[in-house]
Amino acid sequence: MRLSARNCLKGKVVSVSDGAVNAEVVLELAGGSRLCAIVTRDAVEELGLESGVDASAVIKASNIILAVPA
Amino acid sequence: MRLSARNCLKGKVVSVSDGAVNAEVVLELAGGSRLCAIVTRDAVEELGLESGVDASAVIKASNIILAVPA
Amino acid sequence: MRLSARNCLKGKVVSVSDGAVNAEVVLELAGGSRLCAIVTRDAVEELGLESGVDASAVIKASNIILAVPA
Amino acid sequence: MRLSARNCLKGKVVSVSDGAVNAEVVLELAGGSRLCAIVTRDAVEELGLESGVDASAVIKASNIILAVPA
Amino acid sequence: MRLSARNCLKGKVVSVSDGAVNAEVVLELAGGSRLCAIVTRDAVEELGLESGVDASAVIKASNIILAVPA
Amino acid sequence: MRLSARNCLKGKVVSVSDGAVNAEVVLELAGGSRLCAIVTRDAVEELGLESGVDASAVIKASNIILAVPA
Numbered sequence: 001m002r003l004s005a006r007n008c009l010k011g012k013v014v015s016v017s018d019g020a021v022n023a024e025v026v027l028e029l030a031g032g033s034r035l036c037a038i039v040t041r042d043a044v045e046e047l048g049l050e051s052g053v054d055a056s057a058v059i060k061a062s063n064i065i066l067a068v069p070a
Numbered sequence: 071m072r073l074s075a076r077n078c079l080k081g082k083v084v085s086v087s088d089g090a091v092n093a094e095v096v097l098e099l100a101g102g103s104r105l106c107a108i109v110t111r112d113a114v115e116e117l118g119l120e121s122g123v124d125a126s127a128v129i130k131a132s133n134i135i136l137a138v139p140a
Numbered sequence: 141m142r143l144s145a146r147n148c149l150k151g152k153v154v155s156v157s158d159g160a161v162n163a164e165v166v167l168e169l170a171g172g173s174r175l176c177a178i179v180t181r182d183a184v185e186e187l188g189l190e191s192g193v194d195a196s197a198v199i200k201a202s203n204i205i206l207a208v209p210a
Numbered sequence: 211m212r213l214s215a216r217n218c219l220k221g222k223v224v225s226v227s228d229g230a231v232n233a234e235v236v237l238e239l240a241g242g243s244r245l246c247a248i249v250t251r252d253a254v255e256e257l258g259l260e261s262g263v264d265a266s267a268v269i270k271a272s273n274i275i276l277a278v279p280a
Numbered sequence: 281m282r283l284s285a286r287n288c289l290k291g292k293v294v295s296v297s298d299g300a301v302n303a304e305v306v307l308e309l310a311g312g313s314r315l316c317a318i319v320t321r322d323a324v325e326e327l328g329l330e331s332g333v334d335a336s337a338v339i340k341a342s343n344i345i346l347a348v349p350a
Numbered sequence: 351m352r353l354s355a356r357n358c359l360k361g362k363v364v365s366v367s368d369g370a371v372n373a374e375v376v377l378e379l380a381g382g383s384r385l386c387a388i389v390t391r392d393a394v395e396e397l398g399l400e401s402g403v404d405a406s407a408v409i410k411a412s413n414i415i416l417a418v419p420a
Contacts, residue, residue, distance in 0.1 A: 001140070001141045003198065004183035004276040006106035008137070019371030021229030021248065024390065025136060031101005036076035037134035038371065038390070040201060040234065040248070043144035047138045056137045058143065061180060062272045062412045063133040064107035065345070066095060066354040067078070067126045068117045070071070071351045073408065074346040074393035089161030091299030091318065094180065108161065108180070110304065110318070110411060113354035128353065131390060132202050132342050135275070136144040141280075146246035148277070159301030164320065165276060171241005176216035177274035178301065178320070187278045196277045202342045203273040204247035205415070206235060206284040207218070207266045208257045210211075211281045213338065214323035214416040231369030231388065250341060250374065250388070253284035268283065271320060272412045281420075286386035288417070305416060311381005316356035317414035327418045336417045343413040344387035346375060347358070347406045348397045350351075 007059040011035065013049055025049055027057055077129040081105065083119055095119055097127055147199040151175065153189055165189055167197055217269040221245065223259055235259055237267055287339040291315065293329055305329055307337055357409040361385065363399055375399055377407055 011027035014034070023044045027035045035057050039049075049055060081097035084104070093114045097105045105127050109119075119125060151167035154174070163184045167175045175197050179189075189195060221237035224244070233254045237245045245267050249259075259265060291307035294314070303324045307315045315337050319329075329335060361377035364384070373394045377385045385407050389399075399405060 001143075001277045002187055002280055003141075004177070004179040004187055004189075005135070006180055006183065009103050009105070017371070019229060019369060021227070021232045021234050022371045024131065024371050027136070029099070029101060030103055031099060033079050033100055035079070035129070035134065036131045037136050037144070038131040039136055039144040040146060043136070043146065047136065047142055047144055049136065049138070049144075053138065058135040058137050058275070059105070059129060059133065060272070060275060061094065061106045061108040062178075062410070063129065064105065064109075065075070065128040065408070065410060066097070066107050066109055066113070066117065066119065067128050067351045068119070068123065070351055071347045071350055071353075072397055073351075074387070074389040074397060074399075076390055076393065087161070089159060089299060091297070091302045091304050092161045094161050107354070108412075109354040110356055113356065117352055117354055119354075128345070130342070130345060132200070132388075135198070135200060137141045140141055145275070149243050149245070157301070159299060162301045164271065164301050167276070169239070169241060170243055171239060173219050173240055175219070175269070175274065176271045177276050178271040179276055183276070187276065189276065189278070193278065198275040198277050199245070199269060199273065201234065201246045201248040202340070203269065204245065205215070205268040205338070205340060206237070206247055206249055206253070206257065206259065207268050207281045208259070208263065210281055211283075211417045211420055212327055213281075214317070214319040214327055214329075216320060216323065229369060231367070231372045231374050247284070248342075249284040250286055253286065257282055257284055259284075268415070270412070270415060285415070289383050289385070304411065307416070309379070309381060310383055311379060313359050313380055315359070315409075315414065316411045317416050318411040319416055323416070327416065329416065329418070333418065338415040338417050339385070339409060339413065341374065341386045341388040343409065344385065344389075345355070345408040346377070346387050346389055346393070346397065346399065347408050348399070348403065
């Protein structure tokens, strides 16, 4: 599957913490920066997301806010 | 200012391309991966976004989709 | 690629209208309802989106608002 | 009320599952495809969302990612 | 129509500026603060959005980032 | 930090209710209207969000839906 989203960052899952409906998944990207995603618990199960698994972060360009020092 | 968004990725602007209302800004992150953001042209002017400027990408955890190989 | 997004609706492109940075793509879903997506022009080119092409709409569950009659 | 969102898909609630703050609501659209929305528990109560109720899915065009086969 | 979105802020349109696909609409809320929304040009036409018109801003709770002073 | 998001509404926290992963935070804006945000519990702790604290709501222009009376 190819996606229209402009951003697809490769990384590795470092942790998963469950909520009632959602779960918080932390990904380490190439270069060491970390990304925190909130996805549904069903998605965690279906995709087999657990520590050490390869996964990518897909982000629409319009969902990014840019910040510069004050 | 401190933000509730879980993700604030430091990088450097590598290009800005203008539209009528919006503009497409590409950021290079530590580790070399690139992020494309769409922000308003007003924001580009106000924040002085141009090639070489330090900027961070602020992303809500709930705006990230995770992908694994099929 | 498998995605954490809960919604992946299969359809066919019925029209594409270009803007400066973005483009408006209309998809007809099984059952006849239509979906309008705004993606970047680069995405339209890369994915070869044009009338008649099969495409799916990927939507995060947290990006849907529900409405009921007043 | 008329909305600026380009997408308003009519359907019927088929299930509601509660979390602590959020709830997962599944809608069946005309033509049979299913949509999963995450809304707050307060919204579920206020809108009387339960199996069999008519409801529409309101989605901003900029919140849709398009996918094509690899 | 009643919506699951937790935020529906009443205001009045103070300006509309057109792009190719999108338009930037500024709303003045009760209490004087201003909100800038980007919607499609089709939406501006269909809803008759122009200076002086009453309109509300509908915002999902999950689309808000909170900020506190550093 | 200066942000590309077009909307930064100043207010005061009036309530915080915790979920497993997320928390619902209600802000009162100047002029009295109220905004409900869903952020992670980690964010609530890090930013010290509790009743009476000054906080601003940061909202991307593309995340706002406009509504007019039917």
